[in-house]
Amino acid sequence: MSNHEEAFENAITVKKRPKKPSALSAASTFAWRALLRIRYVPEQLFDVTVFPIIFLLMFTYLFGGAISGSTGEYLDFVLPGILVMTVAMITMYTGLDLNKDIEKGVFDRFRSLPIWRPAVLVGALSVDAVRYLIASTIMITLGYILGFRPEAGFGGVVLGVALLLFFSFSLSWIWTMLGIIVRTEKALMAMSMMILFPLTFLSSVFVDPTTMPNWLQKFVDINPITFVVDAVRGLIHGTDAIGDIMMVIYISIGLILVFGTLTMYFFKNKE
Amino acid sequence: MDHKQITYAVEANNLVKTFGKERAVDGISLNVPKGIVYGFLGPNGAGKTTTIRMLATLLQPSEGHAKVMGYDLVQEADSVRQSISLTGQFASVDEELSGRENLIFIGRLVGFSKKDAKTRADELLKAFKLEDAAKRQVKKYSGGMRRRIDIAASIVTSPDLLFLDEPTTGLDPRSRNQVWDIVRALVKNGTTVFLTTQYLEEADQLADLIGVIDQGKLIAEGTSKELKASIGAGSLTVHFDDVTELEKAKEIFEQQLNHFAEANLREISLTVPIKEHAKAAKAIGELANNDVQIKDFSMSQPSLDEVFLTLTGKLPESEGDELHEQS
Structure with missing residues (x-):
């Protein structure tokens, strides 16, 4: 028997299945995969590095003078808002990645494995949380250079970012659900934009809602992004925002319960 | 487990x-x-x-x-x-x-x-x-x-x-x-x-x-x-130098093999499905007995098309048709 034949026989002789991995182990394996993919395609980090820089510079210098009279003052107000907007925007890439897995076929293999099924998504989402953290760090650092000063200091920034990451993780379940049920990447992109644009712009990200017409204020006041922006702004600048913070926590848990459940339903019943 | x-x-x-x-x-x-x-x-x-x-x-x-x-x-x-x-x-x-x-x-x-x-x-x-x-x-x-x-x-x-x-x-x-x-x-x-x-x-x-x-x-x-x-042994294809020979052979084949022989006039060839190999040999022999000149002949394995033809009475739809239907 040749060397190769022997290796072949050896490799295909019955290998017992080890004990099924724990949920945590399965999820971290998927996280490992997501990290490897970033290593091969570093351009994937474009959205979390370049977006924050462009958004911050663009909106600060475009609106600063008009809205607050000076860019310096506006920066303190708008940075927490743009931070929320940017991270909320890049959450949609989670859905696009998942959609690509389905289109390519590798999703079928995941679904035919005896693993804790949400691991596929939880693993990817936890790496996404790292991406959001990168985006937040870049934006806050650039802001600091431009003159942004958080009144609640470093601790406030950390708490604000932590709350934002939790909300973003929760929001991602909308995209994972859409990623599974929407057929093409293009349609998914369009749909995500359609949801995100009004949500982020018609909020307290850029201006104080009291300057808006009454009917618009009504929408802005119930827009979840407004709560997130107000909560993060409160944490960063040390103003009282406990009501907003609690609201963000409720909204996040609600998003996970509703869209997490729907995602897993469609995951199981994907046709 | x-x-x-x-x-x-x-x-x-x-x-x-x-x-x-x-x-x-x-x-x-x-x-x-x-x-x-x-x-x-x-x-x-x-x-x-x-x-x-x-x-x-x-x-x-x-x-x-x-x-x-x-x-x-x-x-x-x-x-x-x-x-x-x-x-x-x-x-x-x-x-x-x-x-x-x-x-x-x-x-x-x-x-x-x-x-x-x-x-x-x-x-x-x-x-x-x-x-x-x-x-x-x-x-x-x-x-x-x-x-x-x-x-x-x-x-x-x-x-x-x-x-x-x-x-x-x-x-x-x-x-x-x-x-x-x-x-x-x-x-x-x-x-x-x-x-x-x-x-x-x-x-x-x-x-x-x-x-x-x-x-x-x-x-x-x-x-x-x-x-x-259930679908026979395949098909026999014979090439000729000219069409008159082909026509003579067609008659002999259809008699011998009891099946329609399909003529391809561009390639000057005949194709006929075969139930058993022995019958194909006999049919070729019969051509020689009747002085029909052939260029070459070949046997082909039954194809999926033939399985389908036999089992369903029609050819399987090709990929092209399917795309056409969906659009």
């Missing part, structure tokens, strides 16, 4: 899958004995992939039920997943990762420790002659290498039942032979293989039992020998 004492790897009872109004799988019942290669033969769009996806727990049957390795497809889906592996028609590995990373990844997901997953990955890479490509991204692999890494990923732990969806479609003959060798070796080691194919030759070479599927229905089942016997 406990191994049930079972005779059949797959027992499907009247499986139906509807997509809207379309009945993609329309009442399929089949029994696949343990330890064999079952070949699921049919043209594009016949319902092969849909059936495999149901049996691999990826799709819920609309009607009917099935047991895979003794477990109910719907009630005991997780136990089914413990016993099977699926190599889909398209990528069933992550193209962005290297071959080795893919195998380690699957190894971790089936429960190996990091160290064992790496050992197992290297073992498989060596066995499948992919050592040199181990660190290359799968998207840079050739078609044959792709197939091998796909299959390697499916046997990181030995499945009791392996589903292969069109494992050799689009492969060159050498790569195809490699895949066939792998399948044979797996079966020798006790794995049951359920494969779909569009090629009669593949079913012929590999499958112990063949099911022919068309428009969502199982229209014939048997060993390759049985199926072939």
